[in-house]
Amino acid sequence: MAAVAVSHLAKRYSPTAGVVDVSFEAPSGTVTALLGRNGAGKTTSVEVCCGLRRADSGEVRVLGLDPRRDHSRLASRVGVMPQTGGSGACGIYPSVRVAEVVRHYASMYADPLPVPALLERLGLVEVTSTPWRRLSGGEQQRVSLALALVGRPEVAFLDEPTAGLDLHARHTTWALIRELRDAGVAVVLTTHALDEAEALADTVTILDRGRVVATGTPAELTQQAATAPELRFDADPGLDTADLSRALPEGAQAREDRPGHYVVGPQVDPEVVAAVATWCAGIGVLADNLTTSSRSLEDIFLEVTTVDQP
Amino acid sequence: MTTLDLTPATAVKPSRRPLAAQTLMEAKLILRNGEQLLLTIAIPIALLVLFAKAPIANIPKPRIDFMTPGVFGLAVMSTAFTGQAIGTGFERRYGVLRRLSTTPLSRAGLLVAKTSAVLAVEILQAVLLCIVATSLGWSPHGSIAPVIGLLALGTATFSALGLLMAGTLRAEATLAGANLLYLLSLGLGGVAYPLSDYSHGVQDILGLLPLTALAGGLRATLDRGGSVPLHDWVTLLVWGAAGATAAVRWFRWD
Numbered sequence: 001m002a003a004v005a006v007s008h009l010a011k012r013y014s015p016t017a018g019v020v021d022v023s024f025e026a027p028s029g030t031v032t033a034l035l036g037r038n039g040a041g042k043t044t045s046v047e048v049c050c051g052l053r054r055a056d057s058g059e060v061r062v063l064g065l066d067p068r069r070d071h072s073r074l075a076s077r078v079g080v081m082p083q084t085g086g087s088g089a090c091g092i093y094p095s096v097r098v099a100e101v102v103r104h105y106a107s108m109y110a111d112p113l114p115v116p117a118l119l120e121r122l123g124l125v126e127v128t129s130t131p132w133r134r135l136s137g138g139e140q141q142r143v144s145l146a147l148a149l150v151g152r153p154e155v156a157f158l159d160e161p162t163a164g165l166d167l168h169a170r171h172t173t174w175a176l177i178r179e180l181r182d183a184g185v186a187v188v189l190t191t192h193a194l195d196e197a198e199a200l201a202d203t204v205t206i207l208d209r210g211r212v213v214a215t216g217t218p219a220e221l222t223q224q225a226a227t228a229p230e231l232r233f234d235a236d237p238g239l240d241t242a243d244l245s246r247a248l249p250e251g252a253q254a255r256e257d258r259p260g261h262y263v264v265g266p267q268v269d270p271e272v273v274a275a276v277a278t279w280c281a282g283i284g285v286l287a288d289n290l291t292t293s294s295r296s297l298e299d300i301f302l303e304v305t306t307v308d309q310p
Numbered sequence: 311m312t313t314l315d316l317t318p319a320t321a322v323k324p325s326r327r328p329l330a331a332q333t334l335m336e337a338k339l340i341l342r343n344g345e346q347l348l349l350t351i352a353i354p355i356a357l358l359v360l361f362a363k364a365p366i367a368n369i370p371k372p373r374i375d376f377m378t379p380g381v382f383g384l385a386v387m388s389t390a391f392t393g394q395a396i397g398t399g400f401e402r403r404y405g406v407l408r409r410l411s412t413t414p415l416s417r418a419g420l421l422v423a424k425t426s427a428v429l430a431v432e433i434l435q436a437v438l439l440c441i442v443a444t445s446l447g448w449s450p451h452g453s454i455a456p457v458i459g460l461l462a463l464g465t466a467t468f469s470a471l472g473l474l475m476a477g478t479l480r481a482e483a484t485l486a487g488a489n490l491l492y493l494l495s496l497g498l499g500g501v502a503y504p505l506s507d508y509s510h511g512v513q514d515i516l517g518l519l520p521l522t523a524l525a526g527g528l529r530a531t532l533d534r535g536g537s538v539p540l541h542d543w544v545t546l547l548v549w550g551a552a553g554a555t556a557a558v559r560w561f562r563w564d
Contacts, residue, residue, distance in 0.1 A: 050412055051411075051412070052408060052411070052412065052564075072416055075412065075413055075415075075416075076319075076414040077318070080409070080412040082405065082408070082409060082412075090405060090409070091404065091405035091406050091408055091409025092404070092406065093335075093339060093401070093404070093406055094404060095339065095342060095343070096335075096339070104331055104332075104335050105413065107327060107328070107331040108327065108328040108331055108332075108413050108414045108415055109319065109414065110319060111319035111320075112319075113314055113315075113316070114314075117312050117313075117314055118314060121312040121314055147409075151319065151413075151414075152316065152317065152318050152319035153318060153319075154318040176314075176316075179314070180316050183315070183316035183317045183318070184317065185316060
């Protein structure tokens, strides 16, 4: 049985907000990413799994238990990193020092991680005596992650764990999440960073307007959606794609996927690559990031999720 | 890079450790907060000294014997109601309560920890107030049992009202409201100004305030050596029951 099993979860705040129908599973020793735009239902799904919200309907099981009814039995086995709120709050006393709050949380668990080692691993050694409110946004994120992990959880719910982190801290966090997975922890993370989902997740569940619109491994998602490679390049927005299409070998078409991002397909061969390069050179445009590949997770995401009209 | 053994823990946590840890944290937060210390320690002591020594208000003599029971009541209100309401209101706003509810500390455990921390601070307040009052010539009367009973009931009542306010209003509204009620109770609750200064009609109304009941009950035994009037017990009990019922019904954790 999966460590986290969510089946047809619904939680509505209004006719247009909340979760309508979300199902996913997160086995132990895997990373499951809930991917979606803001308001897609990622955080609500996680909050129901953590027992912070009551579902309107559907079934949620964490380690075989009901997150609300069996909360007291689950709490010591689950680590939660809530999303940082609009005011920067993520559930920590502003005046409490870093080491103090991590030690405080550690004292609530039977077999916690060693606090000094955890702080060192998260790059927090130099701010151990700093009150929470004086930390940078990235440092606050890392303290919040430390609190989620200090109890050595079997399941870790990480709501946008790398939001606001610099590149170095982001990769440190990614490495830690991979280690959690290797240690047998079921990691459920929410993100709207596609590269993060692609780099970390064993399974990706894409949410849109409260529903699951795609699910699978990153490889499955990209393979399902594309059978043949395409050519892509970046250039100034607004190039004449009709003229480019006329310059291509028969059957190939060019389109501007989004401003400044061009895709040529449905088949790519050396003649197509040469034709694109020649056409660009002819109008004095540099084709940047020119690649031939199957569609990326980003393409799938843009395809299956809706775009709000301004 | 430091190596961490992230293998999940398997032991089941004994329930008392989170409670003890949280109680300690709550007490530290109260004592570390400058505004809280001003409210719970400095202001009651300053009022005691000021009203006992300076010829302010029409206070029966010996002034220290009249003032000390009232200031005890005010000290309970400052910690259990005003300080707790403001602290809890901002904890709610910062998501502290919500996050703690995902830990092995239960919600009931959190409330017990908060109450325990309040009691610990009240003991500190009582010791300091006793030292200051005794040095000013205070000589208490009556027995200790009803005093402890009143202080316990007063703590429960003001805690319930403080948590009701913190759990239903925005943090800023709680901050303003709790301070306003503290100041009004200080002036109207029979702490420094005897109720006899007011007309009978006003006295009847002011007698229904929880601080009036607590201060009046403490004064009845500590100042006059008599028994605590039933009216004071009932008033505190009704406020406490109503506050607790409403808090259970309407308290929001986030």
